Structure formats: C-alpha cells, structure tokens
Amino acid sequence: MAGICEGRVVIVTGAGNGLGRAYALGLAAEGAKVVVNDLGVGTHGESGETMGAAEKVVAEIKAAGGEAVANTADVADWDATKGMVEQAIAAFGRLDAVVNNAGFVRDRMFVSCTPEEWDAVTRVHLRGHFCTSRHAVDYWRAQQKAGNPIDARIINTSSGAGLQGSVGQSAYSAAKAGIAALTLVQAAELARYGITANALAPNARTRMTMTAFADTMTSQQDAAFDPYAPENTAPLVAWLVSEQSKSVTGQVFEPFGSTIRISEGWTDGPTSADLGRRLEPGEVGEIVEALVAGRTPAKPVYGTA
Template sequence: MTPLCHNRVVIITGAGRGLGRAHALAFAEAGARVVVNDAGVSLNGLGADTSPAQSVVNEILALGGQAVANTEDIADWQGALRLVRSAVESFGQLDVLVNNAGFLRDRMLVNMEEHEWDAVIRVHLKGHMAPLRHAAAYWRSEHRAGRPIQARVINTSSGAGLLGSVGQGNYSAAKAGIAGLTTVAAAELARYGVTVNAIAPAARTRMTELAFAETMAAPTETEFDAMAPENVSPLVVWLGSEQSGDVTGRMFEVEGGRISIADGWRHGPFIDRESRWPLGEVGDAVKRLLAATPPPTPAYGT
C-alpha cells in the first residue's frame, strides 16, 4: 500500500522538539519528504542552536526517510522566503506547510512589558503569516503555470486563542489572530487548490509541561499517555494529505484520542429597532439578548 503522503514535500516550523518533532516523524513515516525548520531558541525565544533541527533530520534519515534541516527565523520576511525556497530547491516542490513554531513569555496584563508582547505576537502571528504568504505565492505561480495543485496548510492555534487564558494575554491574542488568519487564507487560496485548516492541540511540550505537571500524574507504562505530542500528529498528517481536499477553513481541537471541531464566532440573536437606539433603551435590549444567548465558555485559569 502506498503511504498516505508518498513523496509529498512538507515544511514544518518549530520541528526540533515537541509537537513539531512528532509531526515531522509522522509525516516521514507516511512517506513525505520533510523540511525540518527550527531555530533552536529557548522556551522564551532566546539564543539559537542548529542541533534540534539536525537531530530530527538524523532520526528521519535513520528510518530511511528524506529530510533536510533549516534554521531560518520564520518571523523574518526574507527568512520565510528562504525557507519556502529551500523546500523547492531540495525536493523540487512544496505541498504542505505546517506552521507550528512558537514560544512563551507569560505575564499578567498589568505586569507585561512591551518586548514580551512584541516577541510573542511576532513569533506566533507573523511567524505564521510570513511562511504562509511565500508558500501561497509559490502555489499561485504553479497554478498559473497550469500545474495541478493539491496543497495544504495546517496552522497551530490554541485553546488559549479560542477561549483566552489568564496570564497569557500576548499568547492568547496571537493564537486568536491565527484562527482569523486561517479563515481568511482558506477563502483566498481555495481558487489555487490550497486548503487551510488549524488545530488547537493539547499536549505535553516545553510550553505546557509545567501546567500539566501540576494537574496530571505521569502515566504508567501500560496507560495511554493522553498528553503525548504524538497523539496530535495523525490528524495533522491526514490534513496534509490529498485525502483532505474537501476540508478547509476549519478549527480542530485535538487531545489524546479526542478530535473535535471548534465552531467560531457566529451571528447570534438580534433586535432591530429600525432606527437609532435611544440611550435609555440600550441596556434593556442588551439584557434581552444576553438572556437569549448561552454564556461564553470561561477562559482558562478562571
């Protein structure tokens, strides 16, 4: 049987550790050729190290797969362009972009510094947009040249982006932005044969291990490890395959053995007065609308 992603070329950002590493190995096992991107920064985005990306490449090569390492800064516009070009130059094409890279600088809003906001918005939100922009331009040129395109983008949002998370205003805002970017990209790129979906995963990584250490005991050898990052990768690989061509603009929550679809903002109940509202009547109208609407899901940490 031909592997699900036989010969497809996949870029995965932040693939040196955690979820990205799990995705890279899973795509390789499914027959894909993988560009392992990771700048090797610390948990808070400092430093640089080429060894995480190369280590994953070595794992893939040892398993008989094909992979190359890339250490570009994916939030740098030209670095993202070089990343996309490296896939085409190494393997002759690009079929899948998995935007995964990120780091944390958690802080309560009243204590957050400007650089902590800027750094997290940059790596998550711009770090999704820059590779997406250059990959999209490549696929548009291929489409215009008459070559068939079955391209896929899988973005990485978070429950923090969907619901909010106390102490993570910068991260939550960036991940919410990624959700919105996914919706726009799915609409704009459909004409070129590109689908764009996002995941909101829950798994044990460098960014979450402290939180999970406080709330979950380590599994025994015989127990299913629900927080293992490898649990997220089968969905990502399937979304990156040709089989997923009719799925786009969706947000998937995935944790352990559970997959669900998160439904975003929708138009809700309304009252139309058909004229400007008198100030004295607005409060009553809002209360009637709230009474007809389910309460919002609480933010994480409340």
C-alpha cells in the first residue's frame, strides 16, 4: 500500500541526527523522495563533528528501498541553499515541501551572552529558515506562473523556548519565537500560491535538548513507550508534508509522545474600559494590576518552575 507521501519530494534540513533523521526516515517510509541535508556540525556548531551524517541517513533510506540524496549545505548560506533546492529538482524533477529543522545552541545566561554567540544562534535558526524557504518559494511561484498547480508545504521548527522562553537560552528563545511569527506571515502571504506553512515545537530527545534537559529527556528512555523518542514526531511531519494537510496552515503544533497540542499563541486578553480621555500616569498602576489579575496565567518560562 502506498504511503501518504508517495511521490512527494522533500528537503529536510539538519537531517543527520535526532529529529531531522527521524523525519527523513519517516518520510521515506511513506513514499517521499528526500534530500537529506546536514552540515555535519556539533550541538554548538563545531565544524566537522558529525561529518558524513547526511550520507549515512541516505544509505539507511536506500537500504530500506527508498530514494534520497545527501546535501551538506549551510542552511544560512543564501547561495548554498539555492543550490540545495536546485539539487532536489535535478535529482527528482520537482520539490513539494521543505522541513526546516537544522540548528544548534550556544546556551548562556543573558548577562553572559556575547554578540558572536547571539549572531551564530539567530543565524542558523532564523536566517536558516529564511534562506531555504525563500528559494523554495521562488521555485513554486515560478511553477504557478507557468500554469502548473502547486500544493506545497513549509514546515518550520520553533520550540517551547520560543513560545514561553527558557532560562539560559535567550538567543535560542528569541530565534524560535521569530520562527513562530515567521510561520504566521508565511501562511498569510503564501496561500495564494498554493503553499501552506506550519510550525512544530517538539518535546523530544535531541542533541540540543540533552544539553539542557538531560535528566528529563532520559527519564523514560527504557520504558515500553518512550515519549521523548524523536521518532514520535515523524508521523505528524509526514502528514503535514502530505496532500492530506492542504487545508491546515498558520498553526504551531506541540507534539509529545503520542499527543499533539495546538498552540493558541498570542491573542487579545482583558482590556480596560475606555474613559474617552487620556489616562493620567497615576491611574495606570491600578488598571494594569486589574488586567494582570484577570488574564489567563501564562505558562512559566522554562527553568523557573
């Protein structure tokens, strides 16, 4: 029986390990042809730490009877990501989806974070999402203008750190929050071209989460069902890549184990009464206190509770 992604061509970035590897293998098992991208760096962006990771995943896919090619582009390199999109088209004749997953961390308290660390983290996550997706969109728009129907997907990777913040991860949290907002804009702007955009905020064991939450991430590793296994997120990714998801866009999903939660994001909360005049500074405190007391409590920042 054909899988739900039969014939779909997908780029998965950061697919040499962890979640990206699970996505690539899961997509291939569902019939997708996969461009497996991985630069081969470590959890902090150290060059050369996992060289050959993309090729190993490609070998696994081919051994299982699937189709895949390896790519080692830097996802934040404008020209290299253009080449990655061109590689997908040259290898498989088309491109249907981009799964933006690549990233690394430079965990540091805000008071200790350097400009270099800040730039490195925001570059790989936020610029990396921009470069790869932008070249894919250029291709899809050109196809649509040529009269070819488009049913394309952008799947971004945010994080709980981006949705609620995480102590010691100011740069990472800021970048991941930016990705969530980017997803909303992409969904609004690109629907006219037949492109959907959604994001994931996975709760899974990866090289990055193990640097900050090792005890939690390994707590159930030997259980009959390991809720932190990265493979648990792969079915949602496969469905989002498939044609079945064409009516869903602009959403942020928080998968964990066998559960899927959808984030409601920023929305209007309590509002003070309109007095029909400018407020006096001395009046503001009482109003704000009432608004804070009346709002739905926010989820705590990771590391504070």
